[in-house]
Amino acid sequence: MTDLVETGTRSVGSSASKSYYQGDAFAARLRQRYAAERNFKIAGYASIGIAAVMLVVLLSTIIGQGYTAFWQTRIQIEATIDPAEVAPVGTTDRTKISQGNFNKLLRDALAAQFPDITDRSDRRKMYDVLSSGAAYELADAVMENPALIGQKVKLWVTASDDVDQLMKGYIERDAREENRKVNDIQLRVVDKLTADKNIALQFNDTLFTRGDSREPEMAGLWGSIKGSFLTLLVTMFLAVPIGVSAAIYLEEFAPKNKLTDFIEVNINNLAAVPSIVYGLLGLAVFLNFFGMPRSAPLVGGVVLALMTLPIIIIASRAALKAVPPSIRDAALGVGASPLQAVLHHRLPLAMPGILTGTILGMAHALGETAPLLMIGMVAFIVDIPGGFTDSATLLPVQIYMWADSPERAFTERTSAAILVLLGFLVMMNGLAVFLRKKFERRW
Amino acid sequence: MQLTVLLIVLIALTVAGYHLGRSRAVRAVGGRIVQLHSVPAYHGLYVALWAGLPAFALFALWSMTENWLVLQMALASLPERLSGGDISTLGLLKADILNIAQGVNPGRDSDPAVVAAAQHYNDLRSLGDWMVLAIGASLAVAGLVYARNRITSALRARNRVEQVVNWALIACAMVAILTTFGIVFSLVFEAMQFFAKISPIDFLFGLHWSPQTAMRADQVGSSGSFGAVPLFAGTLLITFIAMLVAVPVGLMAAVFMSEYADPKLRNWVKPILEILAGIPTVVYGFFAALTMAPFVRGLGESIGLSVSSESALAAGLVMGVMIIPFVSSLSDDVINAVPQSLRDGSYGLGATKSETIRQVVLPAALPGIVAAVMLAVSRAIGETMIVTMAAGLAGNLTANPLEAVTTVTTQIATLLVGDQEFDSPKTLSAFGLGLVLFVVTLALNMIALRVVQKYREKYD
Numbered sequence: 001m002t003d004l005v006e007t008g009t010r011s012v013g014s015s016a017s018k019s020y021y022q023g024d025a026f027a028a029r030l031r032q033r034y035a036a037e038r039n040f041k042i043a044g045y046a047s048i049g050i051a052a053v054m055l056v057v058l059l060s061t062i063i064g065q066g067y068t069a070f071w072q073t074r075i076q077i078e079a080t081i082d083p084a085e086v087a088p089v090g091t092t093d094r095t096k097i098s099q100g101n102f103n104k105l106l107r108d109a110l111a112a113q114f115p116d117i118t119d120r121s122d123r124r125k126m127y128d129v130l131s132s133g134a135a136y137e138l139a140d141a142v143m144e145n146p147a148l149i150g151q152k153v154k155l156w157v158t159a160s161d162d163v164d165q166l167m168k169g170y171i172e173r174d175a176r177e178e179n180r181k182v183n184d185i186q187l188r189v190v191d192k193l194t195a196d197k198n199i200a201l202q203f204n205d206t207l208f209t210r211g212d213s214r215e216p217e218m219a220g221l222w223g224s225i226k227g228s229f230l231t232l233l234v235t236m237f238l239a240v241p242i243g244v245s246a247a248i249y250l251e252e253f254a255p256k257n258k259l260t261d262f263i264e265v266n267i268n269n270l271a272a273v274p275s276i277v278y279g280l281l282g283l284a285v286f287l288n289f290f291g292m293p294r295s296a297p298l299v300g301g302v303v304l305a306l307m308t309l310p311i312i313i314i315a316s317r318a319a320l321k322a323v324p325p326s327i328r329d330a331a332l333g334v335g336a337s338p339l340q341a342v343l344h345h346r347l348p349l350a351m352p353g354i355l356t357g358t359i360l361g362m363a364h365a366l367g368e369t370a371p372l373l374m375i376g377m378v379a380f381i382v383d384i385p386g387g388f389t390d391s392a393t394l395l396p397v398q399i400y401m402w403a404d405s406p407e408r409a410f411t412e413r414t415s416a417a418i419l420v421l422l423g424f425l426v427m428m429n430g431l432a433v434f435l436r437k438k439f440e441r442r443w
Numbered sequence: 444m445q446l447t448v449l450l451i452v453l454i455a456l457t458v459a460g461y462h463l464g465r466s467r468a469v470r471a472v473g474g475r476i477v478q479l480h481s482v483p484a485y486h487g488l489y490v491a492l493w494a495g496l497p498a499f500a501l502f503a504l505w506s507m508t509e510n511w512l513v514l515q516m517a518l519a520s521l522p523e524r525l526s527g528g529d530i531s532t533l534g535l536l537k538a539d540i541l542n543i544a545q546g547v548n549p550g551r552d553s554d555p556a557v558v559a560a561a562q563h564y565n566d567l568r569s570l571g572d573w574m575v576l577a578i579g580a581s582l583a584v585a586g587l588v589y590a591r592n593r594i595t596s597a598l599r600a601r602n603r604v605e606q607v608v609n610w611a612l613i614a615c616a617m618v619a620i621l622t623t624f625g626i627v628f629s630l631v632f633e634a635m636q637f638f639a640k641i642s643p644i645d646f647l648f649g650l651h652w653s654p655q656t657a658m659r660a661d662q663v664g665s666s667g668s669f670g671a672v673p674l675f676a677g678t679l680l681i682t683f684i685a686m687l688v689a690v691p692v693g694l695m696a697a698v699f700m701s702e703y704a705d706p707k708l709r710n711w712v713k714p715i716l717e718i719l720a721g722i723p724t725v726v727y728g729f730f731a732a733l734t735m736a737p738f739v740r741g742l743g744e745s746i747g748l749s750v751s752s753e754s755a756l757a758a759g760l761v762m763g764v765m766i767i768p769f770v771s772s773l774s775d776d777v778i779n780a781v782p783q784s785l786r787d788g789s790y791g792l793g794a795t796k797s798e799t800i801r802q803v804v805l806p807a808a809l810p811g812i813v814a815a816v817m818l819a820v821s822r823a824i825g826e827t828m829i830v831t832m833a834a835g836l837a838g839n840l841t842a843n844p845l846e847a848v849t850t851v852t853t854q855i856a857t858l859l860v861g862d863q864e865f866d867s868p869k870t871l872s873a874f875g876l877g878l879v880l881f882v883v884t885l886a887l888n889m890i891a892l893r894v895v896q897k898y899r900e901k902y903d
C-alpha cells in the first residue's frame with residue numbers, strides 16, 4: 001500500500017542499472033504481500049471450515065447415537081391366559097381384567113421355555129430380560145380382546161433396556177460377567193430366543209405413543225410432543241395477534257414522540273433479554289402473583305409468547321416496510337380511510353413476510369428450554385396432557401431431563417428425541433423458506 | 444360452566460349485534476345506502492363492539508381474579524385460631540381448602556372449620572359465576588340496544604369503530620412496555636426481599652457461594668453463604684473461552700463471505716451458519732456434556748493434564764460454536780455497510796484485497812464490530828442450557844479453564860427447579876442473580892445498540 005510513496009524516494013538513490021521495480025527487495029516484499037494475501041484467504045476458508053466441521057460433528061454424533069432408538073428389541077412370548085390369574089372366561093370389564101396378574105403369566109411362559117433354570121435367583125435374572133412394562137402390554141392385548149382369556153396367545157412384548165442394548169451391540173459379550181450389564185443367565189436366554197427367532201428389533205412405536213417413564217424401554221415422547229403442541233398453540237394465539245397489531249401501530253400509525261421511542265427501545269431490549277429472565281418473570285408474576293398452575297402449557301405458552309413477541313414485531317415491521325408506500329397512496333386516493341388502507345391493502349401484501357417471521361419465531365419458541373425450567377415444566381409426568389392446564393412437559397425439556405439419566409438406553413433416546421425436535425424445526429423452517437420462495441415479490 | 448355459558452351467550456349477542464346493526468342502518472335510510480355516512484358493515488361492527496366489549500372485559504377481569512378473590516373471602520371466613528399463622532401454614536391451609544373444594548381428600552381428617560371454608564369457597568364461586576353470567580349478559584343486551592337505537596344515517600360509525608381499533612393497536616404495542624415493567628418489578632421486588640436478608644455488599648463481593656441453608660439449627664456445613672464472586676468469575680471465564688472461539692471464527696467467516704466468496708460458495712455457507720443458529724441450545728448442551736466434555740478430558744489426560752469432567756473449556760468451546768453465526772451475521776451487516784468507495788480507493792492505491800480489508804474495511808467497521816462482540820458477550824452471559832448441562836455446580840473461584848466452574852445462569856436454573864418456598868434466601872438469591880444478569884445484559888445491549896446507531900449514521 002505504501003509502495004508508491006516509497007518508490008518516489010528510493011528510485012533516485014537506487015543503482016542505475018536496475019529500476020526499483022526490478023530490485024530484489026521489491027520482489028521480496030511483493031512475495032511477502034502475496035503470501036499474506038494467501039494466508040488471509042486460508043484463514044477465511046479455515047473459519048468457514050471450522051463452522052462446517054462443528055455442524056457435521058454435532059449432527060453426526062447425534063444421529064449416530066440416536067438412530068438405533070427408533071428400533072426396540074421385542075420378545076415373542078407364548079403365554080396361556082389362565083382364567084384363574086386374570087378373570088373368569090367371558091369377562092369383558094376392563095378394570096377387572098387389568099387387575100389380573102399378567103406378570104405371573106409372562107414369567108410362567110418364560111419359565112416354560114427354560115425348564116432347566118430352577119434356582120430362584122437365576123429365575124429372577126431370567127425374568128429380567130422382559131421389561132417391567134411387558135405385563136401392561138399383555139394386559140392391554142387381553143383388554144382389547146377379552147375372548148383371549150383361557151386361550152394361548154403369541155405376543156411380542158418389550159424387552160428390558162439392557163437386553164435391548166445387548167441386541168444393538170452396545171454391550172460387550174466378552175466382558176467379565178460382573179462388568180457386564182447383562183448376566184450369563186440372561187445371555188443364555190437371549191441366545192436361545194435368538195435361535196428360535198423369538199427376539200427381534202422392531203420399530204419403536206412406544207417412542208411415539210407413550211409418555212415419559214423411568215424405564216427407558218417404556219419411555220416415549222408423545223406426552224412431550226403434545227405438551228409442546230399445546231404450549232405453542234397458546235403462544236401463537238397470543239403472540240401473533242398482539243405482535244402483528246403492535247407492528248401495524250408502530251409502522252403505520254404511531255406518531256413520532258417520546259412514547260413511541262420508548263416502545264421501540266423496549267422492543268429492542270426485550271429481544272436481547274436472556275431467555276431465563278422470562279422464566280423468572282413467569283415464576284414471579286404468573287405463578288406466585290396470579291396463582292396460575294405450575295407445569296401447565298398455559299403458563300409456558302404465555303411466557304414463550306412474551307419471549308417471541310419482539311421477534312414477531314420486528315419481522316412484521318420489516319414486512320410492512322417492504323410494501324411500497326404507493327399502495328397506501330393509491331388506497332387513500334380512492335377514498336379509503338388510513339385504517340382501511342392498511343388492513344385492506346398493505347397488511348395482505350405484507351402477510352407472506354409476516355407469516356415467515358412468525359413461523360421462525362415459533363420455531364425459536366419450540367426449541368427454547370431455559371424459561372420453562374423456572375415455571376415447573378421439568379417434572380416427571382407420565383400422563384399425556386389433555387388440556388391447557390394439565391401438567392405437561394415439553395420436547396426440549398424432555399431432552400434436558402433424559403440427558404441427565406444415567407442409563408445408556410436413555411442417552412440413545414435423548415439423541416432420538418433431539419432428532420425428533422430437529423425434524424419439527426426443519427419442517428417449520430422449510431415451510432418458512434417455501435412461503436418466502438412462493439410469495440416473494442419484488443416491487 | 445356458567446362462564447362457558449356466558450362466553451357462548453356473549454359470542455351469540457355480538458354476532459346478533461352485527462346483523463341487527465347492519466339491517467338497522469340499511470332500514471334507517473330505506474335501502475339507499477349512499478345516504479349513510481359509513482358502509483353498513485361498520486354500523487354492524489359498531490353495535491357488535493358495544494354489545495361485546497364491556498361484557499368481555501368483565502368476563503376477562505372475573506376469570507383472572509376469581510380464584511384469588513374467592514380464596515381470600517373463604518380465608519376471611521376462617522376463625523382466628525386458623526388464619527393467624529405464618530405464611531407457610533397459611534399456604535397449607537389454602538391448599539387444603541382448594542383440595543377439599545375440588546373434592547380431593549387431603550388424606551387426613553380435616554378441621555371442620557376448613558371444610559366449612561371449602562364449602563363457603565364453592566358457594567361463593569358458583570354465586571359469583573351466576574352473578575357474572577347475569578351481569579355480563581345484561582351488559583351485552585344493554586349495549587346492543589343502546590347502540591342500535593343510536594343508529595341514524597348521520598352516525599359516524601366507521602370513525603367510531605376505527606377509534607376502537609386504534610386503541611386496541613396501541614394497547615398491543617404497550618404490551619412490550621408492560622413486559623419490561625413486569626420483568627423489572629418482579630426482579631426488583633424479589634431481589635429486595637433477598638437483600639433484606641443478605642447484605643448486597645456480601646452478595647456482590649463475597650468470595651464464597653454455598654446457597655444451601657440449614658433446615659435445622661444443628662445441621663453442619665450448610666450455613667448458606669451468598670458471595671457471588673465465584674459465579675461472576677465462572678461466567679466470565681466461560682464467556683471468555685466462548686469469545687475466543689466465536690469472535691475470530693465469526694469475524695473471519697463474515698469477512699470471507701462478504702469479500703471473497705463467490706455467490707455459489709455463499710449459497711453453501713450461509714445455510715451452514717443458519718442451521719448452527721437454529722439448533723436449540725438444549726442440543727448444544729447435550730453435545731457439550733456427552734461429547735465435548737469427555738473429548739476434552741481425554742485429550743487433556745493424554746498429555747498428562749487433569750481435566751474436570753465438567754470443565755469450563757468444554758462448555759465454553761460449545762458455547763463459542765453456538766455464537767459463531769451470531770457474530771458472523773452481525774459483522775456481515777456492518778462490513779456490508781462500509782461504502783464501496785473506501786474499498787475502491789484502497790484498490791486504486793495498489794493494495795491487495797487482504798490489505799484493504801485489514802487496513803481500510805475493518806477499521807471503518809470497527810465500531811459496528813465492537814457492538815457485535817458486545818451483543819455476543821451479552822448472549823453468552825445469558826445462555827443457560829449449555830452451562831446448566833455441561834458446567835459444574837460448585838462455586839469454584841478459579842481461572843483455570845480445565846476445572847469446573849459454575850455460572851450465574853446455572854445457579855438460577857438449579858435454585859429454582861423443583862418445588863421451592865418463597866421465603867428462604869436460597870430461592871430468593873436466584874432473583875438477586877437474575878437482577879444482576881438483567882442489568883448487565885441490558886447495559887451491554889443499550890451501549891451496543893447506541894454504538895451501532897451512531898455508526899450507521901456516519902455512512903448513511
